[in-house]
Amino acid sequence: MPIKFKKSDKTFILTTKNTAYAFSVECDRYLVHQYYGKKTAAFKRYEPYVVSFSPYLKEAGNSWSPDIFPQEYSFFGSGDFRTAALKLKGADGTGVTDFVYRSYRYINGTHEIEGLPQARGDEDTKTLEIKMADDLTGCELLLYYTVFYEEDVITRHILIKNKGKSAVKIEKCMSMTLDLPSCDYDLITLWGGHVDERNYQRAPLHHGVQSICSRRGASSHQYNPFMAVCDQKANEEKGDVYGFNLVYSGSFLDEAEVDQTERTRVQLGLGEENFGYTLLPGEEFTSPEAVMTYSSKGLGQMSRNFHNFTRNRIMPKKALKPHPVVLNTWEACYFNIDEEKLLRFAEESAKVGFDMLVMDDGWFGARNHDRAGLGDWYVNTNKFKNGLAPFVKGVKQNGISFGIWIEPEMINPDSDLYRAHPEWVLAVPGREPSLSREQLVLDMSNSEVVDYLIDSFTKTFEGVPVDYFKWDANRHLCDIYSPTLPADRQDEVPFRFMKGVYRLLKWFEEHFPDTVIETCAGGGGRYDLGMMQYGFQIWTSDNTWPYARVWMQRSSLLAYPAATMSCHVSNPGEDMKSLDYRYKVAVGGMLGYELNILNMTAPIKEEMARQVKEYKSFEHLVRLGDYYCIACPFLSDYSSYYYTNEDRSEILFSLIEKRSAKKGVTKTLKIKEAKKGVTYVDLLSGSKYTGEELRAGLVLPLAGEKDTASLMYFVEEKQ
Numbered sequence: 225m226p227i228k229f230k231k232s233d234k235t236f237i238l239t240t241k242n243t244a245y246a247f248s249v250e251c252d253r254y255l256v257h258q259y260y261g262k263k264t265a266a267f268k269r270y271e272p273y274v275v276s277f278s279p280y281l282k283e284a285g286n287s288w289s290p291d292i293f294p295q296e297y298s299f300f301g302s303g304d305f306r307t308a309a310l311k312l313k314g315a316d317g318t319g320v321t322d323f324v325y326r327s328y329r330y331i332n333g334t335h336e337i338e339g340l341p342q343a344r345g346d347e348d349t350k351t352l353e354i355k356m357a358d359d360l361t362g363c364e365l366l367l368y369y370t371v372f373y374e375e376d377v378i379t380r381h382i383l384i385k386n387k388g389k390s391a392v393k394i395e396k397c398m399s400m401t402l403d404l405p406s407c408d409y410d411l412i413t414l415w416g417g418h419v420d421e422r423n424y425q426r427a428p429l430h431h432g433v434q435s436i437c438s439r440r441g442a443s444s445h446q447y448n449p450f451m452a453v454c455d456q457k458a459n460e461e462k463g464d465v466y467g468f469n470l471v472y473s474g475s476f477l478d479e480a481e482v483d484q485t486e487r488t489r490v491q492l493g494l495g496e497e498n499f500g501y502t503l504l505p506g507e508e509f510t511s512p513e514a515v516m517t518y519s520s521k522g523l524g525q526m527s528r529n530f531h532n533f534t535r536n537r538i539m540p541k542k543a544l545k546p547h548p549v550v551l552n553t554w555e556a557c558y559f560n561i562d563e564e565k566l567l568r569f570a571e572e573s574a575k576v577g578f579d580m581l582v583m584d585d586g587w588f589g590a591r592n593h594d595r596a597g598l599g600d601w602y603v604n605t606n607k608f609k610n611g612l613a614p615f616v617k618g619v620k621q622n623g624i625s626f627g628i629w630i631e632p633e634m635i636n637p638d639s640d641l642y643r644a645h646p647e648w649v650l651a652v653p654g655r656e657p658s659l660s661r662e663q664l665v666l667d668m669s670n671s672e673v674v675d676y677l678i679d680s681f682t683k684t685f686e687g688v689p690v691d692y693f694k695w696d697a698n699r700h701l702c703d704i705y706s707p708t709l710p711a712d713r714q715d716e717v718p719f720r721f722m723k724g725v726y727r728l729l730k731w732f733e734e735h736f737p738d739t740v741i742e743t744c745a746g747g748g749g750r751y752d753l754g755m756m757q758y759g760f761q762i763w764t765s766d767n768t769w770p771y772a773r774v775w776m777q778r779s780s781l782l783a784y785p786a787a788t789m790s791c792h793v794s795n796p797g798e799d800m801k802s803l804d805y806r807y808k809v810a811v812g813g814m815l816g817y818e819l820n821i822l823n824m825t826a827p828i829k830e831e832m833a834r835q836v837k838e839y840k841s842f843e844h845l846v847r848l849g850d851y852y853c854i855a856c857p858f859l860s861d862y863s864s865y866y867y868t869n870e871d872r873s874e875i876l877f878s879l880i881e882k883r884s885a886k887k888g889v890t891k892t893l894k895i896k897e898a899k900k901g902v903t904y905v906d907l908l909s910g911s912k913y914t915g916e917e918l919r920a921g922l923v924l925p926l927a928g929e930k931d932t933a934s935l936m937y938f939v940e941e942k943q
């Protein structure tokens with residue numbers, strides 16, 4: 225059983241393949257965190273002690289201060305002065321609660337989070353439900369722990385039921401608290417901006433609260449919800465690492481607080497700044513799901529745990545099949561598209577061997593530039609004279625499939641939809657809402673708006689054989705107000721907005737069961753587990769400059785599998801070396817192309833055809849294999865990694881130089897997972913290597929040729 229309750233010391237023990245997690249009931253009321261780490265039967269239990277200025281209840285005694293003991297979930301105002309997970313305001317207006325442990329039960333499978341994405345369970349999945357209650361507000365709090373045994377992951381979320389007689393307001397809501405017994409850790413987070421997503425940041429924890437958050441209504445380019453806390457000496461292969469994430473795509477808060485006792489509190493959730501929620505008597509609220517993993521084998525194992533978990537439990541099952549190699553029209557044409565041109569694109573794409581033509585922005589309404597048309601989801605008949613269906617059939621006559629771009633949540637003021645329904649945008653009455661990329665945001669918290677979009681897309685795509693949607697979102701939320709809610713409930717809008725987005729995504733999934741969705745938010749502005757549940761991959765960044773992609777892809781892989789990472793070769797001009805470099809960078813994820821195929825020379829097209837064929841011979845390793853980072857481009861002059869299958873009979877590895885690489889410097893690429901006593905053949909060059917040679921490392925000189933130097937090997941065990 226992965227979940228046990230030991231009656232003798234009232235301890236819950238959750239186990240995964242390699243980890244254990246424990247907490248106990250103390251003083252018949254408190255939930256005290258005891259252990260999270262390597263699987264062991266003998267962990268050191270917390271011993272209570274007295275600390276002055278830390279309050280306690282008479283019945284529990286002065287050594288049991290909520291300010292000091294490690295909590296399973298933390299509350300505002302009743303003696304714990306550290307950052308709280310829950311602030312709930314009842315009729316007395318104080319925000320003080322005193323949730324006390326009541327009972328537990330086991331659930332087979334998961335506990336459903338209504339309206340939000342969450343990890344998928346199976347017949348072996350088990351969930352622990354813990355019930356706590358606060359007498360004065362009459363609220364019940366349920367803590368959920370789902371154990372994903374094979375993936376070494378535990379997920380958590382909470383549910384609050386208002387069983388009292390008055391309304392309560394949730395003012396801060398975190399999905400989890402984890403109080404770790406030390407503070408000698410580094411904190412790893414990913415920060416960025418548009419065209420600059422997911423930079424790697426690692427710094428020692430210090431006293432006080434360190435946090436990252438999004439206040440943007442999207443998980444954002446600026447901070448990714450992933451966070452790790454690790455030994456200060458932890459590297460790719462060694463050291464204790466705790467990894468965290470959230471299955472949610474809206475505003476969030478991740479915090480780590482080092483307290484007076486030199487322990488660390490980690491919390492992830494919705495936070496308080498951009499969130500509030502009123503529960504009337506009888507109503508309930510469920511938080512998004514938080515994800516935790518522990519690795520005793522450094523960052524690499526943490527990443528692989530997250531990769532397995534995301535592939536097995538988050539991504540749609542159809543995302544595990546080979547992804548189409550697409551030709552996308554955006555960087556080739558921008559808004560300048562029409563039927564005739566794209567049919568020629570389709571014809572040329574088929575000749576090269578691309579699987580799909582993706583028609584990006586510009587096909588609908590008056591969308592001739594980014595100042596008009598968003599919201600008007602009907603085909604522009606100046607560009608597509610016969611409508612969508614005959615055009616798409618024309619594309620498909622070439623034997624390739626078809627994808628199309630949409631941006632459902634957004635609207636240009638210059639659109640028929642805005643003229644008809646100005647009240648459907650997020651805007652505060654009496655104030656002019658700010659534009660971003662010339663657009664406003666639709667009020668997705670209003671079910672009428674979502675219903676309208678469903679109706680509109682139903683009509684537009686009726687009888688159009690679309691295989692793929694690229695779902696974009698090109699601005700963040702401000703001036704947030706919805707006429708559907710009273711003044712004192714406006715802080716619910718961002719959360720309800722995300723629920724509206726998920727409802728529409730779910731509708732797409734159900735209404736177009738054979739299509740796949742690539743999500744995008746001005747590149748990787750919603751590169752999160754929430755989106756990954758619906759999308760089969762995510763557009764990594766609007767920055768397709770391969771040099772920048774080298775580090776962006778590396779940091780994305782820290783938390784997310786390559787199967788989610790959409791990577792395009794953009795215009796190489798006539799430069800064959802540049803094409804080669806771009807390709808070798810892009811094959812680290814799901815390969816696609818984004819260039820004007822009509823302008824490409826015959827040798828470039830031939831080379832692309834060769835690349836697509838070659839990629840298909842090893843893409844299963846990228847999509848499903850285990851990822852090992854040899855050299856991180858944030859720390860070295862080059863990037864090097866490999867993907868390998870379960871029995872290590874196939875390995876794809878590469879070395880990609882950065883601009884700063886110096887000619888002649890040699891680097892040793894150690895493929896430590898290669899098997900001893902076997903010979904591997906490089907299917908790309910024909911060279912042979914023993915497993916021992918690969919493990920000891922290939923010694924390779926750097927070429928120092930700026931953005932063109934890269935090496936790639938695809939070795940297979942010789943039978």
Ligand code: GLA
Pocket residue numbers: 554584585629696698744745746747763765766
């Ligand atoms: C965003 C996307 C791009 C492209 C444009 C179209 O920037 O990230 O890939 O689709 O929108 O407007």
